[in-house]
Amino acid sequence: MQINVNGEKKECPTGSSVSKLLESLDIDKRYVAVELNHKIVPRIQFSEKMLQENDSLEIVTFVGGG
16 A cells, blocks of 8 residues: 655555554654654554555654754
8 A cells, every 4th residue: 555654655565553664664663753644643552553545644753962
């Protein structure tokens, strides 16, 4: 299925969760915020939140520094 990630079309297996998508993109879920269709997904729901065809995600990575 196709989804939109940070403005880019991506192919994703049907039945994927937010957590599985992050794994496939090699993104550490401890350091990101995810917005799915304009709604923030709490980190504890990453594994249970299933993606659908044409979903739109914004993934923001936290960067530390000083």
